[in-house]
Amino acid sequence: MSKDRRVALLGGIAYLITFAASIPALPLLEPVTDHADYVLGAGQDTQVVLGGVMELVTAFACVATALALYPVTRRVSRTAALGFVSSRLVEAGLILVGVVSVLSVVTLRQDLGGGTGAPAGLTTVAQALVDVRDWTFLFGPGIMPAVNALFLGTVLYRAGLVPRSLPVLGLIGAPLLVAKSMVVAFGGMDDLSVVSLLLTLPIAAWEFGLGLWLTFKGFRPSPVLSRDSAPA
Template sequence: MNARRTALLGGLAYLATFVFSMPAVLLLHPATDDPTGFVQGAGNESQVVLGGAFELITALACVATAIALYPVTRRVSRTAALGFVASRTVEAGLILVGVVSILAVVTLRQDFAGTADAPAGLAAVAHGLVDVRGWTFLFGPGVMPAINALFLATVLHRAGLVPRILPVLGLIGAPLLVAKTMVVTFGGLDDLTVVAGLCALPIAAWELGLGLWLTFRGFRPSPVLA
């Protein structure tokens, strides 16, 4: 096993999730902000399709992080290693459901924008599809990173493969992220508020810090790499 190559691939995959996921939110804005107006012809269709492609890449990068790191994580705990692969796959699946929902709104626009025979419930369908994307975004990137952290941060902390502060951030951020998502789900908080952002910050710092460390420094010396 080439530990440096494993770390590099895992780090690059983590960084890819940031590089593509954040612009995707902005690119999808014409459809998610005003589904009715978008279907009727307002907004940039190509921009939304590009945002969907970015989210597709994000989903693939999610799975790639777990697969790339598996040769190392399985040496510490096979259960945690498989759990990390499974949780990342579930996260990717939720993201893909959201992508399909948004691209379906694009199809509605292509089929009915500016036509006289548009169905009466077209706006309701568009809003429903955007709502599906909203829920997949809440439970995908909103919950699954916490589960990912419980598996991966535990492994890295136990083996001492990265600076302790990184997995500690992940283990602290996991319950904060889940709590924030549950409060948002039951209407106690808007997901776009400062408080919600602060609750998600530790997990974001854990994933970004891990991606940067693995990419540029690699794993620390450990018996599991022998």
């Protein structure tokens, strides 16, 4: 297996891991994110912690996508390659803040809640932590994939390393995702509404399609692959 094929394979697998980890994490975290009184009840701590671990895996896989592809993307544009790494780091950081917020609710329930003698205002504190997670989810997985698509999509389109329909899908989906997130942020619609999900679909299709292509097909032949370093 050539070096560039390994780069594509690692990047593709990392993309697929983000889907495999992030999708099941949402229902696992629902006992906390959908119920403000979780901190006072019996709790489903094991399930929630597992969801937090899945989100942790998602964050690491996000960074891995950019680091794995960097040896090739830097040959097209060092600026765009570093931009992609940076945007993935920001996304992963926001995800981690959300994970810590949710798991803090679990710790509050174990230490102070779970009974009639719980301190006053405990539910308010727990809800505040859930609100932090909601905002990090909106600005992390909600907006940063659009920034990622602008950096990586531009590189892949210019170099022709994958079918151009894939980066075009990402470049079209990027402004749609940002617009959706802004409407949600200002209370115009729910983040889980049908319209919201439809506006998210192009970015999701771009990332999933890219993951499949890189994993099973690799990069298309391109002059970029013969370069050892990025142009000046």
